[in-house]
Amino acid sequence: MLKRRKTLLVIPLILVLLIVLIIPPHSLVHLKSSFFIFFRQPLSFFYKVYINLQNLTKIIHIFSEYEQLETEKQKLTFQLNQLKEQMYENKRLHEVLELSEQEPYDFTVAQVVGKEPTNWLNSLVINKGKAEGININQPVMNFSGLIGKVIEIAPHSAKVLLISDVNSRVVVLVQRTRQEGILEGIGRGLCRLKYLSLDAEVELGDVVISAGVGGVYPKGLVIGRIQSIRTERGGLYKSCIVKPLSSLSGLEEVLCLK
Amino acid sequence: MFKIRFRTLRFIVIAYLVLLSQASLVNMMTLKSIKPDFVLLLVIFFALHKGMRQGMFCGIILGFCVDVLSSGILGINCLILGCVGFFTGMLKDRVYTAHFLTKILVPFCACLFSIIIYYALALNFHRLMPFSENLLPFIGTLIYTALFNIIFFNVLDKLVIERTTRLL
Numbered sequence: 001m002l003k004r005r006k007t008l009l010v011i012p013l014i015l016v017l018l019i020v021l022i023i024p025p026h027s028l029v030h031l032k033s034s035f036f037i038f039f040r041q042p043l044s045f046f047y048k049v050y051i052n053l054q055n056l057t058k059i060i061h062i063f064s065e066y067e068q069l070e071t072e073k074q075k076l077t078f079q080l081n082q083l084k085e086q087m088y089e090n091k092r093l094h095e096v097l098e099l100s101e102q103e104p105y106d107f108t109v110a111q112v113v114g115k116e117p118t119n120w121l122n123s124l125v126i127n128k129g130k131a132e133g134i135n136i137n138q139p140v141m142n143f144s145g146l147i148g149k150v151i152e153i154a155p156h157s158a159k160v161l162l163i164s165d166v167n168s169r170v171v172v173l174v175q176r177t178r179q180e181g182i183l184e185g186i187g188r189g190l191c192r193l194k195y196l197s198l199d200a201e202v203e204l205g206d207v208v209i210s211a212g213v214g215g216v217y218p219k220g221l222v223i224g225r226i227q228s229i230r231t232e233r234g235g236l237y238k239s240c241i242v243k244p245l246s247s248l249s250g251l252e253e254v255l256c257l258k
Numbered sequence: 259m260f261k262i263r264f265r266t267l268r269f270i271v272i273a274y275l276v277l278l279s280q281a282s283l284v285n286m287m288t289l290k291s292i293k294p295d296f297v298l299l300l301v302i303f304f305a306l307h308k309g310m311r312q313g314m315f316c317g318i319i320l321g322f323c324v325d326v327l328s329s330g331i332l333g334i335n336c337l338i339l340g341c342v343g344f345f346t347g348m349l350k351d352r353v354y355t356a357h358f359l360t361k362i363l364v365p366f367c368a369c370l371f372s373i374i375i376y377y378a379l380a381l382n383f384h385r386l387m388p389f390s391e392n393l394l395p396f397i398g399t400l401i402y403t404a405l406f407n408i409i410f411f412n413v414l415d416k417l418v419i420e421r422t423t424r425l426l
Contacts, residue, residue: 013344029332032325047281050282119291
């Protein structure tokens with residue numbers, strides 16, 4: 001009798017296994033988003049508490065950081081003036097060559113309300129969804145650079161797959177040398193730039209930008225800097241570890257590009 | 259009857275808070291991108307105290323909630339935590355739950371089991387990193403979750419078990 005009971009107990013587990021293996025994952029997305037309603041508001045509150053607590057820990061370093069920022073500000077002001085000059089020159093040259101100008105990005109600002117609960121994937125939950133005009137595959141960035149794309153939408157929330165996730169792929173360019181490669185996530189807040197030819201000129205600190213290929217990410221979005229370069233013995237390509245410019249751990253607001 | 263309902267309700271509230279914390283506050287405890295798995299620990303705690311059946315159902319429900327919050331495939335965590343609840347529930351009455359070693363070894367084994375099953379299942383749907391590259395995060399998660407369990411079980415013991423005894 002007891003043995004039979006134990007056997008019966010396994011039935012729900014087998015049912016769940018069948019659901020996982022048989023039903024196509026994309027058809028369950030609606031079910032997921034409809035259940036997410038129960039978590040949206042409280043999760044948003046919990047995430048605010050987390051951000052505030054994280055900010056509190058930062059206070060310790062605030063004074064030393066202030067001095068660094070002051071010197072950096074002076075450098076940046078100088079660079080900004082130079083860039084302004086170049087911008088006007090660029091504008092004039094565009095007019096002379098009759099090149100079409102790139103339109104400024106249109107975006108929706110969204111707040112981050114949650115993070116991936118597991119250790120193996122990297123995603124965020126934002127408080128804007130279908131009702132606010134968010135669509136699947138919409139690029140998401142913050143003021144430092146690209147952070148990912150929308151993969152699931154609910155009426156008032158969406159999930160963003162971060163570029164550091166193992167399922168993320170972006171066609172990118174090395175800004176300085178225009179070498180093309182594919183950037184894939186490797187977790188732990190880092191990405192790997194693959195398929196760079198062996199003679200590709202890349203240096204530590206080089207900036208990586210989106211190439212605008214594939215129709216998801218527009219061209220020229222800053223992604224990160226090259227942290228290390230690796231050439232495997234006998235390998236056909238060079239690969240680099242890229243650290244995203246925007247810290248993917250404590251994000252508060254993001255911009256969803258239209 | 260009221261007591262049972264009250265206890266169930268209290269457990270639901272704790273489970274809900276743990277789920278919300280896992281997607282927000284637990285990130286405060288991240289070490290090298292590794293965070294302890296509170297939901298897994300809660301399932302283990304429940305299964306050790308209530309047995310196979312309740313452990314499994316608790317695992318399935320909490321796993322479903324984790325799937326809803328996660329960007330992964332719906333059902334994976336449901337199945338993994340269900341299995342963890344089921345097998346850990348088998349240990350009820352077989353291990354001394356208050357022992358220091360139980361608090362470390364059971365979560366360690368359960369976490370190892372969940373990682374292996376996750377890897378085997380997720381390979382069908384996601385593209386995962388090669389096992390060799392993920393070895394350090396795996397070991398880190400195992401050790402971190404198992405060690406954190408000492409505090410976690412003590413807190414839950416105080417919240418659930420001691421209060422229940424007082425009520426009874």
